[in-house]
Amino acid sequence: MTDAYASDSEIQSASLPLDALRRTLNEVLFGQSELIDLVLCGVIARGHVLLEGLPGLGKTELVKGLSKALNLTTRRVQFTPDLLPGDITGNPVLQEVDGKREFVFQPGPVFTNLLLADEINRASPKTQSALLEAMQERRVTVLGQTHSLPDPFFVLATQNPIELEGTYPLPEAQVDRFLFKLEVLRNSAETLMKIVTQRELGVEPQVASVVTREAFAQIQATARRIFLPEIVADYIARIVDATHPGQSQASLGVRFGASPRAALSLAAASKARALMHGRPNASFEDVQALALPVLNHRVLLDYTARMDGKTSAGVVRAILAEVPVQNLATPRTLKEAA
Amino acid sequence: MSSGMTDQAQLSSAWLRQACHTRRKVNTGWWLARAMPLLVMGGVLGFIMIFVLRSRGMELAWSHVWPWVASGFVALMLASWLLARRQFVSTSQAMVRLESELQLHNALTTAAAGHGVWPALVSTIDDGWRWRWQAVGGPFVAFVGSLALAIWLPVAQDVEAKGPTVEPQAWAQMEDWLEKLKEEQIVTEEEKEEQLAKISDLRDQPPEKWFSHESLNAGDTLKEQLQREIKQLAQNLSTAERSLNALKNYADQLSVEAKEQLLKDFDQALADMKSSALELDPKLLKSIAGIDPKNLKSLSKEQMKQLGESMKKKAGACNGMCKNPGFLGDGEGEDDELAAAMGQLKKQGQGEGPGKGAITRGPGTAPLTLSDEENDFGTNKNEAVSNTDLSRAQVGDMLALQNGKHDVDKTAKGPQAAGTVQNAGQGGEQVWRESLTPEEKAVLKRVFR
Numbered sequence: 131m132t133d134a135y136a137s138d139s140e141i142q143s144a145s146l147p148l149d150a151l152r153r154t155l156n157e158v159l160f161g162q163s164e165l166i167d168l169v170l171c172g173v174i175a176r177g178h179v180l181l182e183g184l185p186g187l188g189k190t191e192l193v194k195g196l197s198k199a200l201n202l203t204t205r206r207v208q209f210t211p212d213l214l215p216g217d218i219t220g221n222p223v224l225q226e227v228d229g230k231r232e233f234v235f236q237p238g239p240v241f242t243n244l245l246l247a248d249e250i251n252r253a254s255p256k257t258q259s260a261l262l263e264a265m266q267e268r269r270v271t272v273l274g275q276t277h278s279l280p281d282p283f284f285v286l287a288t289q290n291p292i293e294l295e296g297t298y299p300l301p302e303a304q305v306d307r308f309l310f311k312l313e314v315l316r317n318s319a320e321t322l323m324k325i326v327t328q329r330e331l332g333v334e335p336q337v338a339s340v341v342t343r344e345a346f347a348q349i350q351a352t353a354r355r356i357f358l359p360e361i362v363a364d365y366i367a368r369i370v371d372a373t374h375p376g377q378s379q380a381s382l383g384v385r386f387g388a389s390p391r392a393a394l395s396l397a398a399a400s401k402a403r404a405l406m407h408g409r410p411n412a413s414f415e416d417v418q419a420l421a422l423p424v425l426n427h428r429v430l431l432d433y434t435a436r437m438d439g440k441t442s443a444g445v446v447r448a449i450l451a452e453v454p455v456q457n458l459a460t461p462r463t464l465k466e467a468a
Numbered sequence: 469m470s471s472g473m474t475d476q477a478q479l480s481s482a483w484l485r486q487a488c489h490t491r492r493k494v495n496t497g498w499w500l501a502r503a504m505p506l507l508v509m510g511g512v513l514g515f516i517m518i519f520v521l522r523s524r525g526m527e528l529a530w531s532h533v534w535p536w537v538a539s540g541f542v543a544l545m546l547a548s549w550l551l552a553r554r555q556f557v558s559t560s561q562a563m564v565r566l567e568s569e570l571q572l573h574n575a576l577t578t579a580a581a582g583h584g585v586w587p588a589l590v591s592t593i594d595d596g597w598r599w600r601w602q603a604v605g606g607p608f609v610a611f612v613g614s615l616a617l618a619i620w621l622p623v624a625q626d627v628e629a630k631g632p633t634v635e636p637q638a639w640a641q642m643e644d645w646l647e648k649l650k651e652e653q654i655v656t657e658e659e660k661e662e663q664l665a666k667i668s669d670l671r672d673q674p675p676e677k678w679f680s681h682e683s684l685n686a687g688d689t690l691k692e693q694l695q696r697e698i699k700q701l702a703q704n705l706s707t708a709e710r711s712l713n714a715l716k717n718y719a720d721q722l723s724v725e726a727k728e729q730l731l732k733d734f735d736q737a738l739a740d741m742k743s744s745a746l747e748l749d750p751k752l753l754k755s756i757a758g759i760d761p762k763n764l765k766s767l768s769k770e771q772m773k774q775l776g777e778s779m780k781k782k783a784g785a786c787n788g789m790c791k792n793p794g795f796l797g798d799g800e801g802e803d804d805e806l807a808a809a810m811g812q813l814k815k816q817g818q819g820e821g822p823g824k825g826a827i828t829r830g831p832g833t834a835p836l837t838l839s840d841e842e843n844d845f846g847t848n849k850n851e852a853v854s855n856t857d858l859s860r861a862q863v864g865d866m867l868a869l870q871n872g873k874h875d876v877d878k879t880a881k882g883p884q885a886a887g888t889v890q891n892a893g894q895g896g897e898q899v900w901r902e903s904l905t906p907e908e909k910a911v912l913k914r915v916f917r
Contacts, residue, residue, distance in 0.1 A: 135583050138584075138585070357578055357581070357583040357584070359574050359577045359578060359581065361564050361574070361577060362574060404573075407573075409573055409575075409584075410578060410583055410584040411573070411574055411575070411577075411578035411583060411584055412574070413573035413574040413575075414568060414573075414574060415571070415573055416573075433911075434907060434908070434911055437911045437914065437915060438911070455564075455568050456561065456564050456565060456568065458557060458561060458564075458565065459555065460494075460497075460597070461494065461497035461498040461500070461501040461555070462497075462501045462504075462600070462603060463497040463498075463500045463501045463504075463599065463600055463603055463604050464493070464494065464497040464597040464598065464599060464600065465597070465598050465600050466596060466597065466598075467594065467596045467597065467598050
């Protein structure tokens with residue numbers, strides 16, 4: 131009989147492969163340990179991740195390294211304006227089967243464990259929306275036939291913030307389906323020196339498979355059974371509620387706040403982070419650490435706020451500062467210790 | 469295994485103790501926070517109460533006061549506890565506070581829920597709250613201090629409120645007159661007592677009512693009544709004495725009609741005295757009534773003289789009273805004289821038409837008019853107001869009435885489309901074609917700066 135919550139032994143057994151995975155990815159991508167942790171957290175929570183950063187920072191390399199380390203099948207699609215939905219999901223092809231000519235479904239690149247959608251914002255909205263069902267439902271419907279995607283299935287999409295001419299910004303509905311939107315920052319001089327000395331142009335780093343597919347599935351299952359205390363759930367609810375206009379001081383200038391899916395995402399990611407840190411429960415600290423990547427792309431600012439230089443990240447940080455972990459008033463006779 | 473469980477049990481009880489400690493601290497804080505304003509108010513009320521009691525002459529010492537102070541203090545603390553109870557925190561809430569402050573990643577809550585192990589105790593457990601001793605101690609000091617001050621502060625005791633030391637003058641005057649009437653044996657003792665009883669009724673009122681309108685009015689009425697009686701009595705005695713004297717000494721020289729007139733006057737005076745509201749002394753009435761004016765020769769000279777002197781004395785006594793200051797008619801006639809003099813003046817200088825010169829020259833008082841000429845407001849209906857009776861003009865009297873109309877532009881205008889250009893401008897001028905809110909204008913200015 132499986133316990134409702136993850137046991138200490140399960141947590142302990144998950145920590146070893148996770149450490150190995152983390153070490154391996156840190157060998158692939160130098161100086162981006164925080165980004166690696168967040169990507170790992172995302173895939174453990176069974177979420178899709180949107181990576182945003184300038185070209186050449188190692189986004190694609192990270193995704194490829196992850197697929198190799200997890201021993202998962204991976205496909206890469208370079209999104210272009212002329213890419214059609216069928217190029218993603220697959221097309222029915224007329225074939226002769228047993229003397230009869232009939233349509234046979236040819237699965238597209240989406241039928242993989244790890245889909246790397248490079249420069250996703252360059253595809254047309256029609257093609258982008260083809261990903262919607264695949265990302266949320268983990269299945270594809272073509273000519274009335276539904277085809278399930280392999281398990282696990284992740285979309286790791288990238289987009290760069292320059293050369294925006296001819297691009298199609300992702301619609302809010304699609305952005306909301308990404309668990310995290312992570313910003314890939316430039317490397318420091320020390321990291322660059324390490325890259326220069328240990329890498330060769332055009333030569334891909336060798337990545338060993340450190341976690342089997344079954345072990346990774348077990349880790350994901352354990353993450354789901356991490357205990358989420360009621361007070362932490364309450365904290366998540368109050369944070370997400372505070373993103374809506376009028377619900378907090380920090381939400382001034384917000385046009386649309388985060389959805390309930392954001393609250394679910396934050397809870398799932400908090401559990402995954404707790405597992406990565408070997409804890410049996412999610413905590414306030416997990417929520418605080420993940421609030422920014424989860425809510426950043428879900429909080430939409432109005433025109434005036436953007437013109438005033440406000441950012442979604444700034445709003446989320448202000449909400450974290452404003453919303454107390456515990457909804458507990460302090461008597462006037464007591465003061466907070468400095 | 470069992471050792472580990474024992475450790476966990478010990479850790480559990482240790483953390484729960486710590487959480488209870490934090491809970492007590494927070495709840496005490498709430499209790500005190502609610503008690504502080506009540507204590508200040510209680511101190512002020514206690515100060516006022518003690519001060520008032522002391523000012524009314526009550527001797528209060530700490531030994532008398534402290535049970536009441538203690539009871540009041542307990543009542544206030546109980547009330548504040550009831551008020552603060554809604555905000556009290558539970559042990560689990562206190563535990564969350566502890567794990568949050570100690571960066572325990574909600575390990576205590578998880579362990580309390582049975583899903584994890586209790587973390588090891590840290591050397592210094594701090595719940596992150598400090599007492600504000602000034603905020604806590606101030607109201608307590610104010611409470612005790614105000615009560616102590618109320619007991620210690622020297623206070624001037626209120627003197628019992630006394631009525632006026634002087635009573636209305638009329639009462640004493642009436643008493644004097646009655647005493648004198650009794651001395652002269654004009655009225656009976658009963659009559660005197662009866663009149664004095666009326667004065668006593670007035671005097672028996674509360675002193676603060678002696679000079680009330682009703683009391684003064686009653687006293688004056690009583691005095692006036694007495695005065696009329698005395699004056700009437702004086703006149704009657706004089707008339708009787710004068711008639712007797714004339715009949716006795718000048719009977720031979722008087723005509724029959726004159727004699728009859730004198731007899732009639734005597735009888736009338738005697739009848740009036742008998743019917744007087746004042747009950748006259750029976751001896752006086754008897755001595756006067758026993759005289760037969762038609763047969764005065766039967767009386768000896770000595771008897772006549774004695775009777776005449778007696779009546780004269782009594783009449784003199786009454787007349788003397790009538791001449792006292794404040795007696796009825798005192799100063800009577802002055803107003804008439806003044807009025808006569810004023811009438812004379814009016815005849816000379818004032819009245820209708822222009823005067824005859826000197827200081828009363830001129831056409832008389834000018835009429836009170838708002839302006840020389842009536843204002844023309846274009847309403848075709850206006851009226852000037854004048855008040856010729858200067859002596860009756862009052863502040864707030866209505867001075868003018870006017871019918872008017874508001875100045876309304878009645879020029880016909882057709883409908884105007886919204887959003888049209890309000891100012892077409894001239895060559896080179898900047899023209900705003902859209903109306904923007906101040907915030908939008910500010911943003912635009914910043915963007916296109």
